[in-house]
Each structure stands twice: as C-alpha cells, then as structure tokens.
Amino acid sequence: MSGKSSSVAWTEFRSNPISILGLVLVVFCIALALFADVITPYPAHVGPIGDFTAINQAPSAAHWFGTDTIGRDLLTRIVYGFRLSLLMAVLVLSISMPVGVILGLFAGYLGGWVEFVLMRLTDIFLAIPPLVLAMAIMGFLPATLTNAMLAVTVMWWPWYTRLVYNVVRAEAREGYVLAAEVIGASPLHLMFREILPNCAPAVLTKLTLDIGFVVLMVSSLSFLGLGVQPPTPDLGSMVADGAKYMPDAWWLSIFPALAIMILVLGFNLLGDGLREAFDAEV
Amino acid sequence: MSCVLRIKDLTLGFRKGRQTAQVLHGVSLHVAAGEKVALVGESGSGKSVTAQLALGRLQQERGTLTTGAIEVVGHDLIARPEAMAPERGHRMTMIFQDPTSALNPVFRIGEIFAEVLRSGGRRVSEAAARERALKALAEVHIPDPARALDSYPFQLSGGMNQRVMIAMALVNEPELLLADEPGTALDVTVQAQTLRLMDDLVTQKGTAVLFISHNLSVVREFADRVYVIYRGRIVEHGRTAQLFADPRHPYTQALLSAAPKLIGGGLPDLPEHSDAFREPLVVHEGCGEPGEVPA
Amino acid sequence: MSPVLRLLLQRLAISVLVLIGVSILIFFIARIVPGDPARIALGPNASQAQVDALREARHLNDPIVVQYGWFLRDMLNGDLGTSLYTKRPVTQDIATYFPATLELVLYAGAMMILLGLPLGRLAARFQRRWPDHLARLLSVIAVCTPAFVWGVILQLSFAYIWPIFPLEGRLSNGVDAPAAITGFYTLDALLAGQIGTFFDALYHLILPATALALSGIGQTARLTRSSMIETYRQPFIGMARAYGFRETRISRRFAFWPSLIPTLTILGLDFAAMLANAFLVERVFVWPGLSRYGVEVILRKDLDAIVGVVLVIAAMFLITNLIVDLIVSIINPRIRLAERKAKA
Numbered sequence: 004m005s006g007k008s009s010s011v012a013w014t015e016f017r018s019n020p021i022s023i024l025g026l027v028l029v030v031f032c033i034a035l036a037l038f039a040d041v042i043t044p045y046p047a048h049v050g051p052i053g054d055f056t057a058i059n060q061a062p063s064a065a066h067w068f069g070t071d072t073i074g075r076d077l078l079t080r081i082v083y084g085f086r087l088s089l090l091m092a093v094l095v096l097s098i099s100m101p102v103g104v105i106l107g108l109f110a111g112y113l114g115g116w117v118e119f120v121l122m123r124l125t126d127i128f129l130a131i132p133p134l135v136l137a138m139a140i141m142g143f144l145p146a147t148l149t150n151a152m153l154a155v156t157v158m159w160w161p162w163y164t165r166l167v168y169n170v171v172r173a174e175a176r177e178g179y180v181l182a183a184e185v186i187g188a189s190p191l192h193l194m195f196r197e198i199l200p201n202c203a204p205a206v207l208t209k210l211t212l213d214i215g216f217v218v219l220m221v222s223s224l225s226f227l228g229l230g231v232q233p234p235t236p237d238l239g240s241m242v243a244d245g246a247k248y249m250p251d252a253w254w255l256s257i258f259p260a261l262a263i264m265i266l267v268l269g270f271n272l273l274g275d276g277l278r279e280a281f282d283a284e285v
Numbered sequence: 286m287s288c289v290l291r292i293k294d295l296t297l298g299f300r301k302g303r304q305t306a307q308v309l310h311g312v313s314l315h316v317a318a319g320e321k322v323a324l325v326g327e328s329g330s331g332k333s334v335t336a337q338l339a340l341g342r343l344q345q346e347r348g349t350l351t352t353g354a355i356e357v358v359g360h361d362l363i364a365r366p367e368a369m370a371p372e373r374g375h376r377m378t379m380i381f382q383d384p385t386s387a388l389n390p391v392f393r394i395g396e397i398f399a400e401v402l403r404s405g406g407r408r409v410s411e412a413a414a415r416e417r418a419l420k421a422l423a424e425v426h427i428p429d430p431a432r433a434l435d436s437y438p439f440q441l442s443g444g445m446n447q448r449v450m451i452a453m454a455l456v457n458e459p460e461l462l463l464a465d466e467p468g469t470a471l472d473v474t475v476q477a478q479t480l481r482l483m484d485d486l487v488t489q490k491g492t493a494v495l496f497i498s499h500n501l502s503v504v505r506e507f508a509d510r511v512y513v514i515y516r517g518r519i520v521e522h523g524r525t526a527q528l529f530a531d532p533r534h535p536y537t538q539a540l541l542s543a544a545p546k547l548i549g550g551g552l553p554d555l556p557e558h559s560d561a562f563r564e565p566l567v568v569h570e571g572c573g574e575p576g577e578v579p580a
Numbered sequence: 581m582s583p584v585l586r587l588l589l590q591r592l593a594i595s596v597l598v599l600i601g602v603s604i605l606i607f608f609i610a611r612i613v614p615g616d617p618a619r620i621a622l623g624p625n626a627s628q629a630q631v632d633a634l635r636e637a638r639h640l641n642d643p644i645v646v647q648y649g650w651f652l653r654d655m656l657n658g659d660l661g662t663s664l665y666t667k668r669p670v671t672q673d674i675a676t677y678f679p680a681t682l683e684l685v686l687y688a689g690a691m692m693i694l695l696g697l698p699l700g701r702l703a704a705r706f707q708r709r710w711p712d713h714l715a716r717l718l719s720v721i722a723v724c725t726p727a728f729v730w731g732v733i734l735q736l737s738f739a740y741i742w743p744i745f746p747l748e749g750r751l752s753n754g755v756d757a758p759a760a761i762t763g764f765y766t767l768d769a770l771l772a773g774q775i776g777t778f779f780d781a782l783y784h785l786i787l788p789a790t791a792l793a794l795s796g797i798g799q800t801a802r803l804t805r806s807s808m809i810e811t812y813r814q815p816f817i818g819m820a821r822a823y824g825f826r827e828t829r830i831s832r833r834f835a836f837w838p839s840l841i842p843t844l845t846i847l848g849l850d851f852a853a854m855l856a857n858a859f860l861v862e863r864v865f866v867w868p869g870l871s872r873y874g875v876e877v878i879l880r881k882d883l884d885a886i887v888g889v890v891l892v893i894a895a896m897f898l899i900t901n902l903i904v905d906l907i908v909s910i911i912n913p914r915i916r917l918a919e920r921k922a923k924a
Contacts, residue, residue: 130599130601131893131894132897134856135890142882223727227875242728246735257733267726268724372824373823379822389834391838391911391912392834404823405824437914439914
C-alpha cells in the first residue's frame with residue numbers, strides 16, 4: 004500500500020498546513036508531558052494535597068486554569084494528565100500493536116485453519132464496541148490504572164490483526180513475493196523481511212491515529228469511574244469530578260475537556276497527514 | 286462553409302506554483318457541419334485536452350491558461366465557456382474509451398437515458414423519454430431494447446454498452462460528436478463493429494465528428510480529413526487519402542510505418558523522438574483553415 | 581431464493597455464530613479473573629455456608645466448560661441470570677433500561693445521517709474551497725472530542741449559561757411518562773395522543789442526542805467526502821458532465837448513490853459505536869438508560885448482569901450490521917441482481 008518513497012511522502016506532508024498543525028500540537032503535548040516537572044507552576048499539586056487557602060479559584064494570573072476543590076492548580080494537574088495519558092497510550096500500543104501485527108501476518112500468510120481461527124476471533128472481538136468490552140473487563144477486575152491499561156490492551160490488538168491481514172492478502176499476490184517464494188525463501192523470511200516492511204506505512208499511520216484514540220478510550224473509562232483513581236491526575240476523571248460543580252466552577256471540567264480535545268486532535272491531524280502522504284489504507 | 290468546431294491558435298498551459306507547463310502551442314483545426322475529422326497523436330500529445338477544451342470544461346478549472354479561439358456550435362468558449370452548459374448532451378455529445386465504466390453502475394440504462402434526454406433542464410415526460418430511448422436503441426441494432434433499458438450496465442456486454450453509448454450520443458441529434466478513442470477498451474472485432482455502426486449512423490444523420498485516436502489505421506476508413514498532432518503542435522493536415530498516400534511530415538511517416546496493420550486497441554509501437562519531428566506544419570493541397578488562403 | 585434473501589440468511593447465520601463467540605469470550609473472561617464469584621457476589625460478611633450454597637446453585641463447582649453449557653442453555657431459554665444489585669432477572673432489568681438508551685441512540689443516529697451525509701456531500705462538491713475546509717475542520721474536531729466532553733460543553737452552554745434546554749432527565753418534573761408500549765417516550769406519547777408529553781420528551785432528547793451524534797456526524801461527513809471524491813474521479817461522472825447533467829443533480833444523485841455503498845458499511849460501525857458512547861452521554865445528562873445500570877453493576881461486580889449487558893450490546897451491533905447489509909444490497913444492483921447476471 005505504500006505507493007511512494009519516504010522523501011516524496013515528506014514533501015507531500017510538508018505541503019499540507021493541517022498536517023503541520025497536527026505535528027506542532029503533538030510535539031507541544033509531548034514536550035509538556037516530558038518537562039512537566041520543570042514547567043508546571045505547582046508540581047507538588049500532583050498528589051492529594053493542595054493549597055487550602057486557595058480553593059475553587061477562578062482562572063487568574065496565579066492559576067491560569069483556576070484551582071480545584073482542595074486548592075490544587077488545575078494547569079499543573081492537566082499537564083501531568085497529559086503525561087499519564089501519553090504514557091498509557093504508549094504502553095497499551097507497545098503491547099497490542101506487535102501482537103496484532105504478528106497475528107495478522109500469520110493469518111494472512113499461512114492461511115488455512117490459522118487464518119480461520121484468528122480471523123473469527125478478531126470478528127468476535129470487533130463485534131463488541133471497544134468501550135463496552137473494556138468496561139466489562141474492568142467489571143471483573145479492581146478499578147486500577149494497570150487494569151484499565153490491561154483492559155484496553157486486550158481489546159485493541161484485533162484492529163491491527165485485521166489491518167495487517169488485509170495488507171498481507173493484497174501483497175501476497177504481488178510479484179516480489181512470488182519471486183521470493185520461487186527462489187525458495189523461508190516463510191519466516193518472507194513474512195518478516197519481505198511483507199512486513201510493506202505493511203509499515205499503514206501500521207505507522209494507524210499507530211499515530213490510535214495514540215489519540217487510546218487517550219480517548221482511557222479517559223472515557225476514567226470518566227465513568229472505571230479507570231484511574233484519585234489522586235492520580237487523569238483528564239477523564241477530572242472532567243467527571245468537575246461536572247459536579249457546574250456551572251459555578253465551570254473551569255474544573257471545561258479545561259481538562261479541552262485538553263483531551265487538543266491531544267486527540269493533534270494525533271488525528273498528524274495521522275491523517277501521514278495517511279495522505281503515504282497513501283496508506285487504514 | 287459553416288463550422289461546428291473551430292479552433293484557432295489555441296494554447297493551453299497548466300499553472301502549478303510559479304511554473305506553467307505548456308501543453309498546447311498554437312493549435313488550429315476545424316470541423317465543418319457533417320464532416321468527419323480525425324485528430325491523431327500519441328498519449329500526451331494534447332489531443333484529449335483539446336477535446337476537454339471543446340467541451341468547455343477544462344478552461345473553467347483553476348490553474349489553466351488558454352489563449353486563442355475555440356468556437357463550438359456558435360459559442361465562443363474562451364470568452365464564455367459556461368455558454369456551453371446547456372448545449373452539452375444536445376448540440377454536442379461524446380463517446381468514450383470504455384463504455385462500461387462511462388455508464389453509472391447503480392442506475393438502469395433507462396434512467397441514464399432519461400437523464401441524457403433531460404440534461405440542461407429540458408422537460409421530457411417519463412413515457413416520451415422511454416419511447417425515444419427505445420427508438421434510439423433500435424437504431425443501434427440492440428436486439429431487445431426494452432430489456433436493455435431495464436438493465437444495469439454490468440448486465441450488458443462491453444459491445445452492447447458501446448451501442449447504448451452511441452444511441453445516447455445521437456438521441457438528441459447533436460451537430461458535433463466528440464469520439465475520444467472510442468471503444469479502445471473493447472475487443473478488437475467488437476471495436477471495429479461498433480465503429481462501423483457509428484460511422485453509418487453519423488453519415489445518415491449528418492452529424493459532424495471529431496475523432497480522437499492514437500491509431501492512424503483506425504481513422505483511415507472513417508475520417509474525411511486527418512490532423513496529426515505531436516507534442517502540442519499540429520504537424521500535418523490533409524484529406525485522408527492524401528495523407529496516407531503521401532505522408533510528408535517525418536513524424537507522420539514514422540507513425541505510419543509503426544502502426545500495426547490490424548485495427549486494434551493495442552498501442553502501436555510509437556516512433557522514437559527525433560529532431561525531425563519538430564519540423565513545421567505540412568498542409569496538403571486544398572486543406573487549410575477557414576479564412577486562410579489555401580496553400 | 582432471491583440473492584438478497586440468501587445473503588441475509590448467510591449473514592444472519594454468521595451473526596449468530598459471532599454472538600455465541602462473544603458469549604464464550606465474555607463468559608470465560610468473567611470466570612478466569614481472580615476471586616470467587618460467589619464470594620464477590622455475597623460480599624465479605626457472608627458466611628462460608630452461604631457462599632457454598634450459592635456456588636452449588638450457580639453450578640460454580642462444575643468444570644468451566646460444563647458451566648458454559650449451563651449458561652448457554654439458560655441463555656437460549658431467555659434467562660440471563662439474576663442481578664445481585666437489583667435482585668431481579670437480568671433480562672427484566674435490561675428491558676427496563678434499554679429502551680431509554682435505544683431511543684437516544686436512534687435520535688442521534690438520525691442526526692448523524694441527516695447532517696453528516698449532506699455536510700460530506702457539500703465538502704466533496706466544493707473540494708478545496710472554503711465549504712470543504714470548513715466542513716473538514718468541523719468534522720475533525722467533532723471526531724476527536726469524546727462524547728462526554730461534548731456533553732459537558734453542551735450542558736454548560738445551553739442548559740446553564742443560556743438555559744434554553746433542560747439540564748437532565750427524560751421528562752420535566754410533573755410530566756408523567758406515557759403508557760409503556762415501545763419504551764420510547766416520544767413514540768409512546770404520540771401513540772397515546774399526548775402531544776405535550778411528546779414535545780417535552782423531544783425537548784429533553786435534543787442536547788444528549790446532539791452530544792452523542794457529533795462525533796458520528798464528523799465521521800460520516802469525512803467518509804462521505806472521501807468516498808464522493810473517489811466517485812467524482814470515475815469515468816461515469818466525466819460522462820455525466822460531458823452530457824450536461826447539472827452539477828447539483830450529479831452531487832445529489834449521480835455521484836451520491838454510488839459513493840454511498842462503501843460509506844454505509846462504516847456508518848453501521850459508527851452507529852454501533854454510539855451504543856458505547858451512550859454510556860458516557862447518559863452519565864452527563866442523568867439519562868435513565870442502560871449506562872446507569874451498566875456502570876452500577878460493573879462497580880458492584882455483578883457478573884451475570886455485566887455479561888447480560890455486553891451480550892445485548894453485541895446483539896444490537898450485529899443487528900445494526902444486518903440492517904446495513906440489507907440496505908447496501910438494495911442500493912447495489914450488483915448484489916441484488918447477482919443471479920440474473922449468471923443466467924444471462
């Protein structure tokens with residue numbers, strides 16, 4: 004599915020201002036997450052203790068996004084929320100992506116009963132809306148951060164299996180694969196050295212989009228109270244907690260909500276730009 | 286002499302960024318009423334963009350630069366290309382390379398026919414549309430016109446679809462028909478059959494045709510006159526008999542010697558580029574453009 | 581047998597198999613997690629004898645495959661067990677809460693189609709001009725924003741700051757629910773001839789349905805746009821233009837129908853995603869639907885109820901896909917007439 008060389012893709016990517024905006028947003032969010040300790044004004048407010056002399060303050064010069072019900076600086080907590088969300092997304096995808104890709108390779112290349120079993124299994128997983136499956140898994144496990152990540156990981160791999168499976172099915176008919184088969188290349192060599200690199204643009208594009216969507220999923224779980232527990236600063240649970248104080252302390256839920264929007268938007272625009280640049284099917 | 290199509294000193298450029306890619310460098314050609322004229326050249330020579338300009342569509346796109354004159358059925362398409370809108374499908378129609386992909390896959394032939402009859406906002410009743418469509422399909426020797434009207438394009442063969450396309454092109458009795466590599470996507474014998482059918486019908490109805498092709502031998506039995514185009518310039522112009530008997534321009538000579546003898550869809554072995562192909566236009570006796578002194 | 585019917589029966593058979601697969605999956609996940617389900621159900625204060633009795637009653641001492649057998653038998657008899665939270669049969673609970681969710685989702689689905697399709701069509705028709713840029717920007721923002729964020733924003737804007745819509749719930753205080761026939765308040769009110777109740781229910785639906793629909797609208801608009809742009813490149817659109825078909829007519833009919841075929845399948849998935857997002861929106865607007873029940877049973881580790889909720893949602897998802905398949909096969913003559921071609 005990669006019709007273009009990477010330099011052509013880069014030129015095309017650069018010419019689209021929307022994609023550049025996505026890149027800028029992503030770099031901005033990652034930088035905030037990485038340097039949270041240095042840039043946030045009140046790093047101590049990550050924990051359960053705030054400044055009780057400054058509770059429920061509206062946005063001001065001292066607290067740009069206001070303070071919460073126990074006097075913690077909201078900006079600080081949002082920046083740490085970025086860090087947590089990105090970290091969770093990276094962990095979830097660094098397990099589910101390779102698993103999904105390898106299973107997709109096997110299903111697409113080996114065919115037969117391997118294909119049948121794996122693809123029917125993905126059908127079953129994909130027949131349950133992701134959020135509902137993750138919620139159900141959380142129903143059987145204690146609501147902790149690790150379990151929330153586990154639940155999202157368990158439901159995420161089938162998307163990669165299906166994606167890679169489709170690419171492999173298309174590639175397996177290509178001349179270079181047949182040529183390699185004729186000269187007696189081993190199936191493993193074929194799968195990982197010949198076919199896998201051709202899946203890369205589609206997988207990378209999906210990966211970029213998915214960072215945003217995993218953030219969305221995890222924050223949805225926390226919003227329902229099924230994910231990260233206090234006092235860990237999580238964007239989803241901040242929105243949920245803040246909603247109780249609407250409309251007087253509107254900043255409590257609106258700023259974390261906008262923060263989720265910015266984060267997901269950045270990865271989405273970037274992913275879209277990559278998709279167009281690589282011409283990848285996702 | 287009345288011309289249904291007249292192009293004079295036409296240039297076309299595509300602007301991209303600050304650069305302009307020049308595609309046509311002063312093309313002149315004409316088609317008189319009822320006349321069959323061929324425009325022959327390899328792909329990229331500018332023949333298809335000429336057809337798009339004659340439709341009045343390409344010059345409305347952003348980034349296209351045209352100079353010169355195009356006059357189609359009395360409209361000046363450089364000054365007012367939008368004037369062509371109500372004439373398309375009526376006074377000027379078109380036939381395509383692959384009839385099956387040129388017919389919308391999710392509509393029945395009858396529905397597309399009705400759309401053609403009503404194009405440009407004309408009012409035609411359901412019954413009248415069906416009757417005219419049936420008659421048009423009978424003219425192109427479709428065995429069961431009623432069944433064809435109720436079919437979808439994918440249910441008919443390529444040859445049948447080409448007949449349908451010809452019927453659609455002629456049903457509104459146009460003055461000019463653009464045939465852009467008609468039926469090149471079809472089987473060789475089917476292409477030949479449908480071309481003969483088209484030839485008979487346009488002769489009978491007195492429709493003028495601009496026949497665009499990459500294949501000289503296909504136009505030989507069809508065209509009255511031939512223009513040969515090479516890289517955006519007309520290089521030779523003559524009556525069909527003159528041109529085939531006595532090809533004078535080096536490019537035409539190369540094209541003729543390379544052309545496969547069979548009428549066919551396969552691209553002929555195109556001649557290698559040579560400086561000689563850049564020699565000026567050769568006009569055969571008695572041909573010239575209207576308003577010019579014949580050479 | 582007509583090709584459409586045959587296709588549907590095929591899909592139906594596959595769906596039933598997938599649903600059985602889902603039940604196996606969810607059943608086994610529920611059983612392999614640490615902890616004794618009976619102990620979880622009864623809580624830490626129950627005596628060991630009570631726990632043992634429950635284990636016996638629920639066949640928890642049998643091998644897991646046998647347990648699934650019991651579960652499947654009950655499921656086929658329409659019995660999904662008893663909720664420990666409400667002490668009622670799970671099926672009865674679902675019948676109580678589900679119509680509210682379904683009504684919300686159906687209204688949101690209608691909004692998604694009625695607004696998303698025209699927006700995408702407009703963007704495609706004016707590709708790379710301002711309506712396109714605007715539509716793309718709006719749809720990408722809509723897609724990237726979780727439904728609960730929309731809920732919070734809409735609630736703050738149109739229920740608190742500018743209070744033109746109700747804050748929460750399905751009906752205003754003092755308005756009685758119409759006699760339950762379908763469980764959809766708007767429909768039931770109309771059936772009962774209570775116009776006032778109908779408008780009150782509709783009024784309460786607008787904000788939550790919009791919050792739920794927004795990301796679907798964005799997604800639909802994006803898909804329709806790209807599918808239509810692909811269609812605009814087809815030779816038959818070149819033909820339509822060469823024959824002077826009007827641009828509005830091409831956009832509404834000639835390019836629209838062919839491009840709907842690939843779009844619809846994915847629309848089905850989006851619609852199904854709404855079932856999940858309804859959980860988020862219902863929480864914001866205190867909507868008495870499956871979400872309230874679902875979250876409650878999850879927090880209480882009410883295993884039978886959790887399994888029941890997941891199965892119902894998976895079934896809805898499969899039914900949605902069946903309906904989409906049916907619509908696609910009606911629009912696409914290649915499927916509808918597959919047999920006639922073979923004969924010809």
